[in-house]
Structure formats: C-alpha cells, structure tokens
Amino acid sequence: MTLFQQLETLQHWLESQIIGQETLVKRLLIALLADGHLLVEGAPGLAKTKAINNLSKGIEGDFHRVQFTPDLLPGDVTGTDIFRPEDGSFQFQQGPIFHNLVLADEINRAPAKVQSALLEAMAERQVSVGRNTYPLPELFLVMATQNPIEQEGTYPLPEAQLDRFLMHVKVDYPDVEAERKILQLVRDEANNSATAIQRPKPVSQAAIFAARQESINLHTAPAIEEYMVQLTMASRNPGNYSQQLASWIDFGASPRGTIALDRCARAHAWLAGRDFVSPDDVQAVAHDVFRHRLILSFEAEANGINADQVIDELLKLVPVA
Incomplete structure (x- = not known):
C-alpha cells in the first residue's frame, strides 16, 4: 500500500470506532502529519480519550494517559532522579512524557508549574532534570483536554502557553444517527461481534515520517502563502479591514499561527489526496489554528x-488573491 492508502485506511478505521467525531479524527491525523500538539475542548464522554488511544493502536507507537489533578507535581509528568542507596548515585526515572502519544487529561486542573513542565517538553522536545537533558521520542504527540462545563478549581492556561498548541479543537455532541451507531458499536464490542471492522496493520513510524515529508513538499502557490500571511496580519491590524473587527480583537495571532496554518493546510491537502494546497485547505483549518491565538476585547x-465568529469575519474580509 502507498503512504496515502495506509493513512486513509487508518482514518476509515478510526472513524468506525470514534463515531460522530470525524473532525476530531481528522485533526488528530493532521497533528500527526504536521508534527504538532492538540488542545481538545469538549464535554465528558465524547470519546476524546478513546480517539487518541485507538490512534496509538493504529500506528507503531506507545500511549500513556496522565490525569491532571491539583496535587500533581512536575516530576510526575517529566520524571525525576531517584536515589540508589546501594551505590549512592542518582538514576533518572522517565515520566509518562517519554511515550509517543500522551493524553494530558483535563490539563486545566493542574497548577501552573505542572502545565509549564508539560508545555516546555512539548515545545523543546526534551526534558531537563538537574544537570542532564533527555530527548523525547522523535514521534511525539500530546493531546490535552479541557472540560468547558466545570471550571471550579481549575487553572486556565495562559495565552502564551496556549500558543504552543498547533490546534484548539472543539468537540460537540454526536447527532441522532451517530448516537444510534454508538449504541450498536458498544453492543458489538460487548458481544465480540464479528461485524466490527478489523483493525488495520499498524502504520510504521517510518511511514509517518515519510508522509510528513511528502506533505511538506506539497506545492503551495505564492498566492496561497500570501493569503495565509494576510490572514495573520489582518488579526493583528484588523482596523485595516473593518472598524467592527478592530473593536473585537485586542491581540492577533503570533508567527506561530502562520506556521501552524501552513503546516495544517499542507497536511489537510495531503489527506485529501492532492499534491497542492488550495484556499479551501487554509479555510478548513483556520478556525482550529486561530481559535486559541486571538485575544478578544472586553467589548x-x-x-x-x-x-469563531471573529475568524468567520476574517475569512470573509481577507481576499484569497
């Protein structure tokens, strides 16, 4: 099978297991191809944990879930030096961050020190403990979740730290038809039904890295690059486009926003089987890329x-070419 067919088969299998959350599945694959991290916001029970767990089963990679709580310490995530009394030395004990896929469940429940330790590892791809620095795996993806319903006793992520995430994905409830399919899927799993779609052969890490390279090499016309740049600039200087837009935005997207828009649009185009990036690819990922990077005004x-409404207005006002 070609690289595209392997990822397409993986996507179809994930969508058969994570019913009604096609957007989340696609964003996970985009993050995998774009070598970035996801912040997922949604109510409990919407298969966020199951999505990344199943992704780990569909690729050659290990998975670890960390439940973030107010009493969590940075070392509980990154690992720490353990004293060995038999020889009087310290040995580094790796934390859960050293897995290929990491779920940071309810990241806003942990205090700032723990959030900072995780986000530093995400950005630098390494962990420093004492005098030593330890590299993280080459295939490394963090999916952090937030519960938008219960905010008591939480520590909201600062804007500067939110910027480290490639995308901020919002997950909503499934529709009626999807809810019926979920019931059937759970029954089939409980009965070990043979009607369940067979899990495909895991995609190798080498194949994922090759697919990343192919997506990076997709043709992007200068007009498309200019469009992405202008979207970012419009978020920083909204007054050039609309006074109403200017009254809505206090701070626009950082350069990380433009980089993320480019990488996600390329991955989106690659997953669609195209060898070029179109304006539709940029617009398809714009909300998830900019959603957490805009600081809105009090007004x-x-x-x-x-x-999302501000991004709609940006897409409406910024010309494609």
Whole structure:
C-alpha cells in the first residue's frame, strides 16, 4: 500500500470506532502529519480519550494517559532522579512524557508549574532534570483536554502557553444517527461481534515520517502563502479591514499561527489526496489554528462574540488573491 492508502485506511478505521467525531479524527491525523500538539475542548464522554488511544493502536507507537489533578507535581509528568542507596548515585526515572502519544487529561486542573513542565517538553522536545537533558521520542504527540462545563478549581492556561498548541479543537455532541451507531458499536464490542471492522496493520513510524515529508513538499502557490500571511496580519491590524473587527480583537495571532496554518493546510491537502494546497485547505483549518491565538476585547465578550465568529469575519474580509 502507498503512504496515502495506509493513512486513509487508518482514518476509515478510526472513524468506525470514534463515531460522530470525524473532525476530531481528522485533526488528530493532521497533528500527526504536521508534527504538532492538540488542545481538545469538549464535554465528558465524547470519546476524546478513546480517539487518541485507538490512534496509538493504529500506528507503531506507545500511549500513556496522565490525569491532571491539583496535587500533581512536575516530576510526575517529566520524571525525576531517584536515589540508589546501594551505590549512592542518582538514576533518572522517565515520566509518562517519554511515550509517543500522551493524553494530558483535563490539563486545566493542574497548577501552573505542572502545565509549564508539560508545555516546555512539548515545545523543546526534551526534558531537563538537574544537570542532564533527555530527548523525547522523535514521534511525539500530546493531546490535552479541557472540560468547558466545570471550571471550579481549575487553572486556565495562559495565552502564551496556549500558543504552543498547533490546534484548539472543539468537540460537540454526536447527532441522532451517530448516537444510534454508538449504541450498536458498544453492543458489538460487548458481544465480540464479528461485524466490527478489523483493525488495520499498524502504520510504521517510518511511514509517518515519510508522509510528513511528502506533505511538506506539497506545492503551495505564492498566492496561497500570501493569503495565509494576510490572514495573520489582518488579526493583528484588523482596523485595516473593518472598524467592527478592530473593536473585537485586542491581540492577533503570533508567527506561530502562520506556521501552524501552513503546516495544517499542507497536511489537510495531503489527506485529501492532492499534491497542492488550495484556499479551501487554509479555510478548513483556520478556525482550529486561530481559535486559541486571538485575544478578544472586553467589548466582544460583552456582546457575546466568540473567537469563531471573529475568524468567520476574517475569512470573509481577507481576499484569497
């Protein structure tokens, strides 16, 4: 099978297991190809944990879940030096961050020190303990989740740390038809039904790295690159496009936003089987890339304007070419 066929087969299998969450499945694969991390926000029970767990079964990689709690320590995530009394030395004990796929469940429940330790590892791809630095695996993806319902006793992520995430994905409830399919899937799994779709052969890490390279090499016309740059610039200088837009945005996207937009648009185009990036690819990922990178004004919040509505306006006002 070609690289595209391997990833396509993996996507179809994941969608058969994570019913009604096609967007989440696609964003996970985009993050895998774009070599970035996901922040997923959604109510409990929407298969966020199951999605990344099943992804780990569909690729050659190990998975670890960390439940973030207020009493968690940075060393519980990164690992720490353990004293060995038999020879009086210290030996580094790796933490859960050293797995290929890591689920940081309810990241906003842990205090700032723990969040900072995780996000530093995400950005630097290494962990420093004492005088030593330890590299993380080459295939490394963190999916952090947030519960938008219960905010009591939580520590919201600062904007500067949110910027480390490639995308911020919002997960909603499945529709009626998907809910019926979920019931059937759970019954089939409980009965070990033979009707369940067979899990494909795991995609090797070498294949994932090769697919990343192919997505990086996709043709992107200068006009498309300019479009991505102008979207970012419009978020920083909204007054050039609309006074209403200017009244909604306090701070626009950082350069990380433009880089993420380019990488995600390329991965989106590659997963669609194209050898070039189109404006549709940019627009398809724009909300997830910019959602956590825009700081809205008090006026916008007072009028009930959210980041998605602001991004809609950006896409409407910035010309494609």
